[in-house]
Amino acid sequence: MILNRIKSLRNAVGMKQSELADIVKYRQNTVSNWETGRSDPPLDALEKMSSTFNVSIDYILGRDEKEATPALSIESDSARSHLMAAFWGGEKDLSQEELDDMWDDVERFAAFLAEKKRQEKHNG
Numbered sequence: 660m661i662l663n664r665i666k667s668l669r670n671a672v673g674m675k676q677s678e679l680a681d682i683v684k685y686r687q688n689t690v691s692n693w694e695t696g697r698s699d700p701p702l703d704a705l706e707k708m709s710s711t712f713n714v715s716i717d718y719i720l721g722r723d724e725k726e727a728t729p730a731l732s733i734e735s736d737s738a739r740s741h742l743m744a745a746f747w748g749g750e751k752d753l754s755q756e757e758l759d760d761m762w763d764d765v766e767r768f769a770a771f772l773a774e775k776k777r778q779e780k781h782n783g
Contacts, residue, residue, distance in 0.1 A: 664719050666694045668712045683707045 669679050676694070680687040683704040692698040700708070700719075709716045717723035 664721060665690075665700070665708065668708070668714065668719070669694075672712065679708070679711075682711055 665679075669676070676690045677687045680690045683690070683700075684707070685704060689698070693700045693704075705716045705719055708719055712719075715723055
């Protein structure tokens, strides 16, 4: 069950194995072993994945069947740089104030989407 969850969470946000490996501070072949069931991730990696994908460790482990909406945590430097490149082409020509304003917009939009999903589940 773990192998399906890690790979599906990673794929849901368009992340490569090597990028997840960088985030959890393990080698790519170790992440591959987790995804294929050859080994289980240690607690520190589970905690980092939980934080990165914004899901519970229980969900990753298959103990929680609640549908999760994976999202990259913008606290992760790798996630942050991917978002910056995707939305704004990187930060090379932006002032710190412009970057701060944009991140505020992203956080407000994410909160809006989360509330919309909560309302849909509540009403549906």
